[in-house]
Amino acid sequence: MPELPEVEVTRRGIDMPLRGATVRAVRMGKPLRWPLGCEPDSLLGGRVGPVQRRGKYLWLPLALTEGADSGLLLHLGMSGSLSLMTAAPEAGAHDHFDLVTTQGTLRLNDPRRFGAVVWSPALHLPPAAKLLARLGPEPFDAALTSARFLAALKQRSAPIKTVLLGGQAVVGAGNIYACEALFQAGIHPALRSDRISRPRAEKLLAAVRSTLTRALDLGGSTLRDFSDAHGVSGAYQAEAAVYARAGLSCHRCGGTVRRVVQAQRSTFFCPGCQRR
DNA sequence: AGTTAAACCTGGTTGC
DNA sequence: TGCAACCAGGTTTAAC
Numbered sequence: 001m002p003e004l005p006e007v008e009v010t011r012r013g014i015d016m017p018l019r020g021a022t023v024r025a026v027r028m029g030k031p032l033r034w035p036l037g038c039e040p041d042s043l044l045g046g047r048v049g050p051v052q053r054r055g056k057y058l059w060l061p062l063a064l065t066e067g068a069d070s071g072l073l074l075h076l077g078m079s080g081s082l083s084l085m086t087a088a089p090e091a092g093a094h095d096h097f098d099l100v101t102t103q104g105t106l107r108l109n110d111p112r113r114f115g116a117v118v119w120s121p122a123l124h125l126p127p128a129a130k131l132l133a134r135l136g137p138e139p140f141d142a143a144l145t146s147a148r149f150l151a152a153l154k155q156r157s158a159p160i161k162t163v164l165l166g167g168q169a170v171v172g173a174g175n176i177y178a179c180e181a182l183f184q185a186g187i188h189p190a191l192r193s194d195r196i197s198r199p200r201a202e203k204l205l206a207a208v209r210s211t212l213t214r215a216l217d218l219g220g221s222t223l224r225d226f227s228d229a230h231g232v233s234g235a236y237q238a239e240a241a242v243y244a245r246a247g248l249s250c251h252r253c254g255g256t257v258r259r260v261v262q263a264q265r266s267t268f269f270c271p272g273c274q275r276r
Numbered sequence: 277a278g279t280t281a282a283a284c285c286t287g288g289t290t291g292c
Numbered sequence: 293t294g295c296a297a298c299c300a301g302g303t304t305t306a307a308c
Contacts, residue, residue: 002301033284033303056291056302078301079286094286112285114302131303158279165302174301177293223301224288244300 002076004139004172005215006226006234010076013229014084014106015051021103022047024060029096030113037127038119046070048101052123055135055171058082060099060106069122071266072099073131077114083107088110111225136168139209144170150201151160155194160196161189162263164208169193172206176221176236176243179268183209183242188276189260189267215241242268263274 002010026040042064049061049071061071069184076082088105091098097108097117108115120128136152153168163169165177174179182189184205184207187200196204220226220234223244227233239243243253246259246268255272 006301023300031287075302077285077303080301110285111287112300112302113286134303156278162279167303176301197302264282265302 002056002080002220002226003077003174003177003215003238004053004056005212006220006228006229007058007076008053008216009083009220009228009234011051011058014082017084017107017125017229018048018101018103019050019124020048020058021101023099023101025098025100027100028096029094030093030161032096032108032110032113033116034118036117036119043072043099043119048103054123054132055138055167057132059128059264063086067097071123071128073116073118073120073128074108075116076108077110077112077116079112079225080108080110080115081226082233083109083227087275108168109225111159130276134168135171137170139170139172139212142207144200146202146205149205149257150196150198153196153201156193158193159189159262160187160191160193161267163193165263165265168204170208172212174238175224175265175267176209177215179243180240182209183274184211186274188271188274189269191276208249242270244268247261 023043024047026043028040046064052059058074060072084104084106086104090196094111095107096107096110099106105159108208118127156163161178164173185204215236218235222233242257245257248257250257250270253272257270260267
């Protein structure tokens with residue numbers, strides 16, 4: 001589920017409430033994608049700092065000593081969500097990580113367990129640095145110009161949809177928002193990335209940005225499991241133009257939205273509105 | 277080297 | 293009703 005908007009909405013929900021909190025207990029459930037990388041009890045007494053986001057990862061600074069840069073790198077995978085509770089109920093079957101602090105319990109619920117919580121001595125050191133190494137630029141970074149975006153697209157011959165999902169040209173757009181941005185830009189998902197024109201690349205970058213912004217404003221998308229740190233669902237899915245709308249009519253041209261598979265992922269698009 | 281498949285895991289939905 | 297097949301927000305690793 002969680003693409004950039006959902007992860008950012010989650011970050012905003014836990015950042016201020018957790019700031020300055022002290023870790024009182026750590027509870028682990030079933031294994032996640034990667035091991036924690038430290039003794040859970042070694043986190044006790046850690047002080048929580050400002051929560052940051054990089055791509056679809058969250059960085060929770062957890063200083064064990066004054067001035068330390070260590071922390072936890074979190075990923076929500078496909079089905080993960082974080083909730084911050086003052087009085088946490090008993091852990092359920094899919095609650096795989098609890099960080100009990102003086103300012104509430106941060107709990108990761110993740111049925112499919114593609115998510116991760118990994119301790120790292122610093123954001124710029126392994127293992128965090130290694131996991132973030134291949135990420136492209138942030139979509140709202142002013143340094144990401146349309147020229148730079150175009151240059152990145154020119155380096156790939158794979159379909160534009162697949163390249164968007166890859167996150168090398170820009171991070172943050174997952175399956176929902178990659179489909180929606182391509183629709184908004186009027187670009188066929190099968191178009192070769194390196195065949196895209198300069199004006200279309202510019203239009204696509206703008207579409208990625210506006211799609212992610214709109215989703216952020218609506219609290220993200222909730223297909224099944226996602227909710228923010230306070231249990232509130234997203235609302236973007238209700239206004240998706242193409243995503244999960246195969247066989248339905250396009251609200252722009254009246255044609256029929258199609259579903260195809262690219263790189264093992266469903267792609268939804270409108271053949272009338274999106275051209276090669 | 278670069279693109280595509282397989283893998284990780286659980287559960288909901290669909291169709292016979 | 294039962295059960296098999298397919299589908300789902302992601303990303304790494306292995307294989308063409």
